[in-house]
Amino acid sequence: MMSRLRLLLPLAWRNLWRNPRRTVITILVVGVGLWSILSFAVLLEAWSRSSRDTTLKLTTGQIEIHAQGYLDDPTVAHRMAPPSGDLEQLLKSSEFQTFASRVRVGAIVQSEYKTLPVTLIGASPDAERKVSVIPSQVRDGRYLSGADDTGIVLGRNLVRRLKTRVGKRVVLMVQAADGHLAERAFEVVGVFAAPEQTENEFAFAGIKTVQTLTGIADGISEVVAYSGSDDALPELVARLRKAAPGLDIQSWATIAPLEYAVSTLFNQFILMWLWTMFALMAIGIVNTQLMAVFERTREFGLLQALGMRPRLVLFEVALESTLLIGVGVALGVVLALLSVQAFPNGLDLGFLGRGAEMVGAGHILYLHVNPADFALYSLLVWVMSVLATLWPARRASKVSPVEAMARAAI
Amino acid sequence: MTAIVECRGVTKHYRLGTIDVAALRGVDLTIDKGDFASLAGPSGSGKTTLLNAIGGLDRPTKGSIKIEGHEITALNANALADLRLRKIGFVFQAYNLIPVLSAVENVEFILQLMGVEAAARRARAKEVLRDVGLEGLENRRPARLSGGQQQRVAVARALASKPAIVLADEPTANLDTKTAEDLIALMSGLNDRLGTTFLMATHDARVISRTRRHIVISDGGITSDERRKLAEAEPA
Structure with missing residues (x-):
């Protein structure tokens, strides 16, 4: 040879x-x-x-965990307790890269010029930075500084439509746990850039502030979690369901079928x-x-x-x-x-x-x-x-x- | 005398479209060791076909061809390739050197195929190039050699393996008169000195006049086979 x-x-x-x-x-x-x-x-x-x-990295997670009924009626009435026990252990295991808890509730935002519907998200900034790109997309002002931040971060287009700006105040009205309409003034502390629909739809405030506003103590609306590849999703969803049988646990294939x-x-x-x-x-x-x-x-x-x-x-x-x-x-x-x-x-x-x-x-x-x-x-x-x-x-x-x-x- | 080539009843038919062409019609021919023979005849007479059949380049339709007593018509492609490598030296009209190899590499190539060790094959290649008068031009590639020099390299390549017979097909056809005469003299001298057997298909009168045996082929059959002394065969 x-x-x-x-x-x-x-x-x-x-x-x-x-x-x-x-x-x-x-x-x-x-x-x-x-x-x-x-x-x-x-x-x-x-x-x-x-x-x-x-x-996935705007507001949808790879896996979302909600209380039963929340997806059909996304109000604070269908809230859940923060992850604990087996569920918390699994979410903190190496199977998952990260997870974050949120309060997510329909709201009305009002400036001196306009009133518009939004989805108010109560977020923990540290956890949120790992599950969403929005904290890194702040174009004006700053993102939330902590779970009890009393400021609000709005989308660029929403700010334009409300004719408001960083430093001004807006009023948010939400349905509280006891059924009455709760309202609170927030200072606009930051403006984020994202796809237009996201800019119009979401407003972010500290999770504790929103929990107080809605009167749900430490209750949350959802947990979003990331595992990395989509290949293991069905198996992970099954394990989570086993760890928390009373909760509604779905992969993004179910929550966002069109995008999937x-x-x-x-x-x-x-x-x-x-x-x-x-x-x-x-x-x-x-x-x-x-x-x-x-x-x-x-x-x-x-x-x-x-x-x-x-x-x-x-x-x-x-x-x-x-x-x-x-x-x-x-x-x-x-x-x-x-x-x-x-x-x-x-x-x-x-x-x-x-x-x-x-x-x-x-x-x-x-x-x-x-x-x-x-x-x-x-x-x-x-x-x-x-x-x-x-x-x-x-x-x-x-x-x-x-x-x-x-x-x-x- | 020892027979190098023995052809018996060699027939070759080609198909040209729907027409059957008989190129050889039962040729009987024996070439003996040391023969310096020309095979002459008009174009289409079957010279090249016979040469190709003897050299194992083409298979006859019928008949028997033996090289040094071994039947070659039934050999497979690999065995025929080995036969050509070890027993037959070819000199073609168009030189057919490998253009990317130098003169000495062209000669060595045959020895490399035979598995000869590097030092021995380089020495042998230089020796045969010296025999054909190309000392000093060993490292030139074919494109930098004249037609006559290229044909000498082809002769050296044909001789390298010390074959039983050298088959030359119109070796002088592409050469001018002086170069052609030099080449004939060279092959004749090699035949004299080394006893190499040559069979040359040609219609060049200069070649024919220098050969000791003159075979004429016409319409696929041998019509005359004459042995003569060189003195009688000087050009008229």
Whole structure:
């Protein structure tokens, strides 16, 4: 084997540079093709992750826990106690990355100009920072400073509609636990940016302040929890239900079915699109390789005439294309890595304005190289292209040397 | 005399579309060790077809071909490749050197295929290149050699494995008169000095006049086979 390699390796390498234009074109076809596949895979994966985060990391969790009946009638009447016992133990285990408790109640917000409906969320800022991106999206003022913060954080568009601003006061009215309408003035301490619907819908205040306002003592409306991947969700939901049999525990697939379906479909679409791109590129490479090998039939005939066994001719061709495609694959991988490196702080979609939100993505796409995907696509391109050269080479090696050498001159 | 090649009743038919073409019609021919033979005949007479059949490049439709007593018509592709590697040297009209290899590497390539160890094959390659008068040009690639020099490399390559016979197909067809005569003199000298057996398909009168045996083929059959002394065969 080694002696065969010593015989054929210099021949294969020099053959590649015998026709530099053809070699460079093939390397470019493979390199640019693979680069486009790898880069788009990274981009689409970032888009998919961003759109999932946009759904899950605003106010929806991966898993939500409520009192029975809350989802049908989201009032403080359907409240629950803070997690304790088995439930708390499980939520604090390594199965979960983080969780947060909230009070979530329908409210009316009133400025001196306008009265609008909102959903008031009583949040614990430290826990909230781990489950939601909203605390990091404050564009004016500040986020809540503690569970008993008496200020309120509103969405940018809501602030505009209420004609209010940071430092001014608004009044919130909610239905309290005893059924009467409770109201309280809050100072606007911060304005957050998010998709327009979220900006209009949600207002955030300290959880203790809201608990006091609604008269529910330490009662809460929901717990949102994150485990990371969606794969283990059904199992985790089952375990949580076992730990807290009296509560309504759902994954986001149930709570936000449309977003879940879109995210799942989008991932499938990415996969299909990538494979289509992959197939098109493979056809291009195969075609180039077929032409390159067929036009060298005479040369292979000569090698056989000189006494090279057909199998060795095949090996020589395979070696040549392994080297050739290998250089192209390396080029594609390097280009793709450089492309990802070019955006260390993510790809800012600010230029798309609200358009990006409409199709579900965040403002910034964080590009992330998945080594397994890179290895898989690169290896597939490499192996398929080498296999594609073997077929015409095998045909060439089956032709008698006389017939092969009768073809066009070297 | 020892027979190197023995052809008995060799027939070759081609199909050209729907037409059956008989290229060889029962050729009987023996080439002896040390023969310096020309195979002449008009275009389409079957010269190259016979040469290809003897060299194991093509299979006859019928008949028997023996090289050094071994029947080759029933050999498979691998065995035929081995036969060509070890027993037959080829010189083609179009030189057919491997363009990416230097002169010495082209010669060495055959020895590498045979599994000869590096130092021995380099020494042998240089020796045969010296025999064909290419000392000093060993490291040139074919593109930097003249037609005559390339054909000499091809002869050196054919001789490298010390084959039973060298088959040359129109070896002078692409060469000018002076270069062609030099090449014929070279092959004749190799035949004299080393006893190498040559069979050359040609219709070049200069080649024919320098061979000691002159075989004529016409319409796929041998029509004359004449042995002569070189002195009688000087050009008219």
